[in-house]
Amino acid sequence: MVGDGSPLRGQLGDLALTLAERSAAFRSSLPASIASALADLVRSMNCYYSNLIEGHNTHPVDIERALAGDYSDNPQKRDLQLEARAHIAVQKWIDEGGIAGSATEPAVICEIHKRFCELLPAELLFAEDPVTHEKIEIVPGELRERDVQVGRLVAVSPGAVPRFLDRMHQAYGRLGRTEAILSAACAHHRLLWVHPFIDGNGRVARLMSYAILLKALDTRGLWSIARGLARKEAAYKGHLAACDLKRRNDLDGRGTLSEEELAKFTRFFLECCIDQVEFMEGLMKPERLRDRIMIWTEEQMRADLLPPKSDVVLKALLYQGSLERGEVAELLNASDRTARRITSALLEAGVISSETTRSPLFLAFPAKYADRWMPGLFPPED
Structure with missing residues (x-):
């Protein structure tokens, strides 16, 4: 952790407090039903931006199609859809309380990797050695058994990986709330520095940090840092590389690596988090959200893509x-048949959802309409 003697320590504490306050205010501003629908969309958003950092561009509309079992005929695109589906499955497991203890437990880190990789197509379960160009098989959940170099970083020897993971958990597993928020950044870099797996370390680190913040801030999955990191990818990777540097002098912390650079990365990480909470908060302002959805609905009705009175529902x-x-017919002042027709049309369009044919109706946030309903969440589909 960044020590109390660091010149940035006070600033980091203030940022952690600001993040906790803004996240709590955003969470409490949303009705439970809308929060649940938004969390589903945020999973696709988080997956999209995390994939983008890895150099894989799978648009949330294609992710949504994959979740419905609609895969591309193009083998490469289909593989990326399967990769996205795997990511969302792991995040859903995290959101639903799959991690009982700490996200920094070595067994949990391996479980995240295992759950993601075992859902990947065989073609994506290989990594290439950057020097020899040898193809190396990725075994889901298995720690690496060979030396690796990532850029200038020569990762710890494979035999030392379990000890370093144990030390990580010792440092980050049992912290107070403010320290836990800071640890989402610190543990993020340290996991990448240890580089426990042949491949997939970046994704596991982001999911681990997501899980830490989910618990420390009770985010309910309503926002994610992945979008912020992807939008500032060069700075993100630059900070991570700087954190690999050795301690410069006696004023640069007490560990082997530079505390000053870790503090700068932690500040960058927390500022990205706050920026994403504020961005989501702005998108979900009730009046603006209603206006955007109502304008879109009126356009759909004028084009005969939705039946009249859909806007009322x-x-x-x-x-x-x-x-x-049973309330829809009364709300519309129409017959049961008309109410069923309008409900069916809205369900087919994906803008409302229901667990069964008799269950209550809820608003949904389909990715295909996100550029109109929630502009800026991700780029429009090509």
Whole structure:
């Protein structure tokens, strides 16, 4: 951790407090039903930007199609859809309480890697040695058994990896709230520095940090740092590389690596988090969100893509959060048949959801309409 003697320590504490306050305010501003629908979309967003950092561009619309079992005929695109589906499955497992203890436990870190990799197509379960160009098999959840070099970083020897992971958990596994928030950044770099797996370390580190913040801030999965890191990818990777540097002098912490650079990365990481909370908060302002959805709905009705009075149902869901199916006819002042027709059209369009044919109706946030409903969340589909 960044020590109390660091010139940036006070600033980092203030940023952690600001992040906790902004995250709590955003969470409490959303009705439970809308928060649940938003969390589903954020998983696709998090997956998209995490993939982008890895050089894999799978648009959330294609991710959404993959979740519905609709895969591309192009083998490469299909593989990336399967990769995205694997990422979302792991994040859903985290969101639903799959990690009982600390996200820094070595067994949990290996479980994250295992759950992700075992869902990948065989073609993506190989890494290439940058020097020999040898193809190396990736075994889900298995720590590496060979030396690796990533850029200038020569990672710790394979025999030392378990000891370093144990030390990580000792340092980050049992912290107070503020320290836990800071550890999301510190542990992020340290895991990448240890480089426990042949491949997939970046993704595992981001999912681990996501899980730390989910628990420390009770984020409910309503925002994610992945978008912020992807939008500042050069700075993100630059900070990580700087954190690999050795301690410069006696004023640069007490460990082997530079504390000053770790403090700078932690500041960058927390500022990215705060920026993403503020971005999501702005998108979900009730009046603006309602206006954007209502304008889109009116356009769809004028184009005969949605039946008349669809806007009434969506407006009710935006205000109430949910609707019993039996309430729709009364709300529309229409027959049961008309109510069922409008409900079916909205369900088919993906803008509302329901667990069963008799369950209540909820608003949904489909990725295919995100550029209109939530502009800036990710680029429009080509």
